[in-house]
Amino acid sequence: KAGVTQTPRYLIKTRGQQVTLSCSPISGHRSVSWYQQTPGQGLQFLFEYFSETQRNKGNFPGRFSGRQFSNSRSEMNVSTLELGDSALYLCASSLVGPATRSGANVLTFGAGSRLTVL
């Protein structure tokens, strides 16, 4: 089955602009998480959505927001872009519910959206 799909794969923005990134989870996966990956800070958790509700949020400013649709697809938005927002933004999906086998609730990541802020 298809993996996690993220669009766009690459984009360039300038400071002050905003950006919206999209994520389509694996079919049947109801949880979507977002992570930011930078050389300096590594992989950092942004937020998680399940049933169109934000369940967890990482330590990021309010400029970072997201949402989830009824079909489990998710978007994240970054407003008033700063140079430091340049990063690879990774989306991951997972099954929710009791794990019947090890790995059943692991995160499956997409290839990411590479954002460059100039």
Place this chain on the structure above:
Amino acid sequence: GESVGLHLPTLSVQEGDNSIINCAYSNSASDYFIWYKQESGKGPQFIIDIRSNMDKRQGQRVTVLLNKTVKHLSLQIAATQPGDSAVYFCAENSGSARQLTFGSGTQLTVLP
């Protein structure tokens, strides 16, 4: 706060040798650990996980060892192959198995 760290940022091994990648964690309440592999241009890919009620788990060519006493885990890769070249991350759960705290990663290079 909790953190997950790695002992070495880079590791080079000869093809066919075994690789050992180490990871230390600080949160004694962590009960779930996972290893990911990230190849250039791709997202992290699940390798193996382990829960705190175990001290060893084996997969295909990989073994994860967990030492809760010293808060250390390791990933062993048997008969390392060129396709194993990647960055390896350990991660631990932070209250939710879906919210992970990642280590900084180890770049594994397999030499011919």
